[in-house]
Amino acid sequence: MSDPHDILRDDPGIKPLVAEHGELTLEPARDPFERLVVSIVRQQLSIASADAIRERLFERFTVEPSSLRAPSIDALADVGLSERKAETIRNVAVAFEKRGYSRDYFAEHTDGEVVAELTEITGIGPWTAKMFLVYGLGREDVFPVEDLGIRKGMWAVFDDEMDRAAMVERAERWRPYRSIASLYLWRVVD
Secondary structure (H helix, E strand, C coil): CCCCCHHHHHHCCCCHHHHHHCCCCCCCCCHHHHHHHHHHHHCCHHHHHHHHHHHHHHHCCCCCCCCCCCCCHHHHHHCCHHHHHHHHHHHHHHHHHHCCCHHHHHHCHHHHHHHHHHCCCCCCCCCHHHHHHHCCCCCCCCCCCCHHHHHHHHHHHHCCCCCCCHHHHHHHHHHHCCHHHHHHHHHHHH
């Protein structure tokens, strides 16, 4: 198997980012459920706001399916979650328990199958499912073009206000390491 950084260094836009930030790597989360909850918390929020809510959530609740399927929406909202995010977290907790979701469960699923299965859960959309693929499962070839940080990174690196379709096409040259390329794009805007 080829080295992801050799492939990324072949791209004149990404090459300087590899030189600046070193060889970034991607590891699956220790706890995929916990990582999915963090992605839900981070939806459409600044990093600082999301981190504050995450901290309160983790202080008040045990972040595991059996503990997060039962609290009232109000109890979850008390830590700063919107009603919709509170409902989504409960829906995810129920799905993880009922379906036996785990890293092993998803190991035999393609990226598309994981996205399809997760987006059946009310409140989970493509962005959250792709964040789960990248950070929860450590999948190396996901391009989350739905993410504003990715789009801003693309615009900055390539000095071009390309649309999403053009971004997806441009990212094809990073295959099979589009997730790792995404790590560099996020660094541009962080």
